[in-house]
Ligand SMILES: Cc1cc2nc3c(=O)[nH]c(=O)nc-3n(C[C@H](O)[C@H](O)[C@H](O)COP(=O)(O)OP(=O)(O)OC[C@H]3O[C@@H](n4cnc5c(N)ncnc54)[C@H](O)[C@@H]3O)c2cc1C
């Protein structure tokens with residue numbers, strides 16, 4: 377258990393930012409804790425001070441105006457399906473959230489935590505003993521990437537299930553930082569560096585996710601995994617077409633960041649698929665081989681295009 381000294385529970389964003397700004401290197405925000413706590417007990421998260429943000433009302437709830445839907449970062453994954461706006465305009469988000477973990481995890485896990493969940497690799501998500509035995513890799517203070525046979529870059533995989541669906545639908549995020557507030561496209565949160573996969577610092581709070589209303593999105597979502605439950609992705613594909621016939625294809629599980637390919641409805645689909653396959657830098661760090669995951673990208677995308685009737 378986390379001792380009292382290492383745990384604070386602010387009631388406002390302002391208070392949370394003040395605490396984290398005073399201790400930026402030792403603090404970490406915790407929401408549902410379903411990702412953070414597993415990493416902590418495996419020895420991969422050495423944070424000494426957890427800031428529990430679950431009492432912050434400003435991070436809760438789903439609201440809308442004429443143009444956008446605002447999903448509070450603390451919205452539990454199991455709650456998304458209760459929103460009429462999400463049912464009507466973004467049903468693929470419900471499907472993507474349902475692909476996460478198990479019912480108990482979805483009742484605890486938040487959407488903010490899901491888009492920020494840590495990248496994964498079979499050489500990293502192991503016990504301390506295991507990692508010591510094989511020799512530490514770049515992501516745990518070693519010198520090389522074991523999965524790629526000694527490269528000096530980390531290819532841990534981006535595995536969030538909701539982020540590909542959200543990015544496909546042009547989601548943005550509102551960030552609150554010590555310097556102020558800003559809104560960025562969700563895909564800009566990810567760096568592509570497997571060691572530090574996010575572009576934001578420990579001091580940034582994700583306040584809400586913003587989705588554009590009235591786009592008449594048609595979407596398809598697919599996830600490759602060993603079992604139908606309790607399994608992180610080995611490949612996720614999300615496709616959207618909006619009312620202007622713009623296509624966005626997003627992949628997860630094959631690169632340290634989401635792979636995004638944009639096109640138009642009348643573009644050659646096989647060219648879009650080729651771009652998607654080329655975009656991912658998958659290495660041998662998953663239960664499925666690199667080749668199999670890459671081969672499954674065209675399979676999933678073709679099935680999705682077929683489902684969408686294009
Ligand atoms: C058995 C098991 C199976 C799982 N399967 C899946 C799966 O299939 N797909 C999947 O995507 N995930 C899976 N997960 C991982 C995890 O449960 C989810 O990603 C979950 O949505 C994380 O949300 P959380 O609220 O628990 O995040 P936390 O663990 O609380 O936090 C995750 C990260 O986000 C940061 N954070 C959280 N909220 C904010 C905020 N508002 N602002 C700034 N930083 C924040 C934390 O500091 C931390 O770095 C699984 C976990 C387990 C234990």
Ligand code: SF4
Pocket residue numbers: 496497498499500513514515516520521522523524529530531532570659661
């Ligand atoms: S991809 Fe390489 S460096 Fe990154 S976690 Fe895996 S083995 Fe380590």
